[in-house]
Amino acid sequence: MNKQDFNDGLLGFLDASPTPFHATQNMARMFANSGFIQLNEVNKWKLEQGGKYYVTRNDSSIIAFTFPHAKKYVMIGAHTDSPNLKLKPNPILKNDGVVKFGVEPYGGVLLNPWFDRDLSLAGRVSYLDSQNIIRDALIDVKKAIAIIPSLAIHLDREVNDKKSVNAQTDISPILACGDSFNFDKFLKEELLACGISDVVELYANELSLYDTQKASFVGIDEDFIASARLDNLLSCYVGMLSICSVDENTPMLFIASDHEEVGSASTSGAGGSFLESTLKRMFPDFEEYTQMICSSLLISADNAHAVHPNYPSKHDKEHAPHINAGVVIKVNANQRYASNSKTISRFMNVASSLGENTQNYVTRSDMACGSTIGPITATRLGIETLDVGIPTFAMHSIRELCGCDDVYSLYKIILGFSDLCQS
Numbered sequence: 099m100n101k102q103d104f105n106d107g108l109l110g111f112l113d114a115s116p117t118p119f120h121a122t123q124n125m126a127r128m129f130a131n132s133g134f135i136q137l138n139e140v141n142k143w144k145l146e147q148g149g150k151y152y153v154t155r156n157d158s159s160i161i162a163f164t165f166p167h168a169k170k171y172v173m174i175g176a177h178t179d180s181p182n183l184k185l186k187p188n189p190i191l192k193n194d195g196v197v198k199f200g201v202e203p204y205g206g207v208l209l210n211p212w213f214d215r216d217l218s219l220a221g222r223v224s225y226l227d228s229q230n231i232i233r234d235a236l237i238d239v240k241k242a243i244a245i246i247p248s249l250a251i252h253l254d255r256e257v258n259d260k261k262s263v264n265a266q267t268d269i270s271p272i273l274a275c276g277d278s279f280n281f282d283k284f285l286k287e288e289l290l291a292c293g294i295s296d297v298v299e300l301y302a303n304e305l306s307l308y309d310t311q312k313a314s315f316v317g318i319d320e321d322f323i324a325s326a327r328l329d330n331l332l333s334c335y336v337g338m339l340s341i342c343s344v345d346e347n348t349p350m351l352f353i354a355s356d357h358e359e360v361g362s363a364s365t366s367g368a369g370g371s372f373l374e375s376t377l378k379r380m381f382p383d384f385e386e387y388t389q390m391i392c393s394s395l396l397i398s399a400d401n402a403h404a405v406h407p408n409y410p411s412k413h414d415k416e417h418a419p420h421i422n423a424g425v426v427i428k429v430n431a432n433q434r435y436a437s438n439s440k441t442i443s444r445f446m447n448v449a450s451s452l453g454e455n456t457q458n459y460v461t462r463s464d465m466a467c468g469s470t471i472g473p474i475t476a477t478r479l480g481i482e483t484l485d486v487g488i489p490t491f492a493m494h495s496i497r498e499l500c501g502c503d504d505v506y507s508l509y510k511i512i513l514g515f516s517d518l519c520q521s
Contacts, residue, residue: 122154126154161351184306218238320502396436436475488501
């Protein structure tokens, strides 16, 4: 696959995945089309040597793996969730002649860029059908149905100097005039559009707003990719294509977990049992399981902060990655990233053998460092782990920016890594 085809596919994946549920569904379809067999956690597994399998949890996390006769795996870890605005359980607000959504920020969302955007709604809806069965369905409204209008500068002359956003009062999206909007009717119409008419009662939902502007190439020479949810659907896409690009004799596993942006402490997050449970079912013999863990490597792939040309002082100048200059290796002395000299060296060796550049990132010593699924997974499993990422501008904004070269470079390195891991 060449870089242009790779990036064209990335844009399509980004647009088709407005929520973790949709991202997981799209990856599951890709795995099924690539010959992977779906497993269900509640059933007994009968794995066959040479098989390829995938399994989901909570409709928002997914694991895919090959199953050759091997005890040394290269694993790629990513996360499906991104900061956004989620609807509250009782979301309808009516005042001053309009209907609004009550929302709650999810994760460390950068709020200012959400103003004056054409917003749509997507996520999961749970309902009761006429057979008295609780079912789940995914909806994606797709069209722009809401907007958060800015306050005019005439009414706030200090806005350019002192702009702050109150998450309770300032970011309620407007969706209609008057007071006649019926939310349950709206949801039933969306379910009907998905072919679901047997809805006796609506129960709960997990719905998020998203920007309807599509992912695109940006720049005079189209050097950049601009989109929502680059953090961390970039890595999901790389991991998905990587495992779909190897044959069944290559020992590889890919996991994309939910809830990384809020700490990973959930049944479907990296702090949960999903990966460990899957690996122990792959290797039920304790000795073989332990040997596999001690011989394998997890590449935790999450976005990295590229040095912002308008704010270079926010970086340690010796560790300030540039966009389109290579995959970033992330290091933190306090183990906020799981990289160490051994895992870094292995990654650099593969990248160098392929002629791919790498860069180093260390947070300024006087600034707090974020974390990833890397240390969480390494702690839970005891597996050697490396944290890497794609250099990115505007992380956690409604629209982020990365380079066209870097994502493809990570894909090539992982494929090279999988080849070497068989030796």
